[in-house]
Amino acid sequence: MLLDIAQRRRRGLPPTDARLPLHWSAHAGYALPEGWHADAQSLFALFKPLLDRRGDAADWTIGQLGQSLDGCIATHTGDACFVNGPEGLVHLHRLRALCDAVVVGASTACLDNPQLTTRRVPGPNPTRVVLDPRLRVPADAKLFRDGQAPTLLVCHAAHRTQAEARLGADRVVALPAHPSGGAVLALPAVLAALRARGLRTLFIEGGGVTVSQFVQQGLLDRLHLIVAPVLIGAGHPGLRVKRSDAMADALRPPVRTFALGGDVLWDMDLRA
Ligand SMILES: NC(=O)c1ccc[n+]([C@@H]2O[C@H](COP(=O)([O-])OP(=O)(O)OC[C@H]3O[C@@H](n4cnc5c(N)ncnc54)[C@H](OP(=O)(O)O)[C@@H]3O)[C@@H](O)[C@H]2O)c1
Known part of the structure; x- marks a missing residue:
């Protein structure tokens, strides 16, 4: 249904x-x-x-992170299989099936070599989007080669020619550098480019750097944080938000909680 x-x-x-x-x-x-x-x-x-x-x-953006009790989304080596239990994985695949596109950062694409498909639930695979400004993700990554769903690579305009030669022009979104300089892509421009392609409900799947940037720039409508009863210790950090000096300044979004097997899903309304 x-x-x-x-x-x-x-x-x-x-x-x-x-x-x-x-x-x-x-x-x-x-x-x-x-x-x-x-x-x-x-x-x-x-x-x-x-x-x-x-x-x-219909233009709506949801993020998710599966994290340990000590706030890690993977071990320090990048192993994230699996932080959450099977119910959390089904939830993840369901979010993919319900959204038009799933977005991951370059480190997740490199470390996990994910498929980002809906194989645990019925429903269509979303368009897969990789934020890889400097073309770090190998050309033979599953996302680019397995043909299971459309895949878009978002990179800096400086790498457009190389990216198009690798994947074809229709699979590359090349954007100018953010005014602040460096390797940062302007996320509002990323969202606008995806929506111009008809991708309206977007699922930001990870990792921590990518989801945190969306939160810090006020671009997420909702965040699902799934906390598993495990301690990883000094692993890849999950959500990082702007530092508060006083507790009175800390963000307190409205939340709801849901049991997902042994894990707890915190549903944060970031637009309230
Ligand atoms: N438990 C979970 O829910 C979950 C989910 C997903 C992934 N993971 C795990 O998380 C780890 C990777 O996460 P991570 O936080 O280290 O990294 P990440 O978010 O996967 O990737 C970060 C990289 O993506 C690129 N990127 C993201 N946003 C960008 C922007 N606005 N502009 C330009 N580039 C942008 C940058 O690439 P450049 O460095 O090339 O500039 C950035 O360093 C892996 O171990 C993976 O297994 C866990």
Whole structure:
């Protein structure tokens, strides 16, 4: 049912029809009818903010990180298989299936050589996007070679010719350097380029550097932080936000929690 809703949005169909056992209203979005099992209601409640995106509100960006109790998303060697339990992995694949594109940073693409597909759930693979300003990710990475879903490489304009020779012009998004200089890509320009390609609901999957930049620049609508009962010790850090001098200045976004097997998902509303 979740996927039906996402497909209707993608195809520009009305929010619901006689086959879909859901209510829809423009002001309250989707609602489950009475009588559904508590587990189904909880799952629906978790994804409702994403499912309700339609029309002008379809441009929406969600991030996720799976982290240990001590705030690491991988060991110091980059091993992240697996921080979360199987329920967390299903959740990750479900987010991929519900969004138009999944975005990862160059370090995740290099260290994990991920596929970023939806093989644990039914539903289409999203377009895969790698933020690789300096072309660090090897040309034979699975993302570029396995043909399972479209893949876009986002790089600095200075590397456009090399990137296009490697992947073809239609798979390269080359952007000018950020005004602050250095290797940083202007993330609003990245989002605009993806949306110009019809990729409206975006899933920022990691790693910590990439998700943190989206949070710091105020570009995430929602963040799912899945905390696993494990201590990794001095690994790759997860979320890093602007430093607060006083507790009164610390960010306290509205949160909801959901049990995911032995892990706890913190759903943060970063637009509130
Ligand atoms: N547990 C989880 O949920 C999870 C999820 C994903 C990944 N991981 C793990 O996380 C580790 C990697 O994460 P990480 O935090 O070290 O790095 P990362 O976020 O995967 O990649 C960071 C790199 O991506 C590029 N990048 C990202 N945003 C950019 C921007 N705005 N402008 C320009 N370049 C940008 C930069 O590449 P350059 O350095 O080339 O400039 C940057 O150094 C891996 O071990 C992976 O297994 C864990």
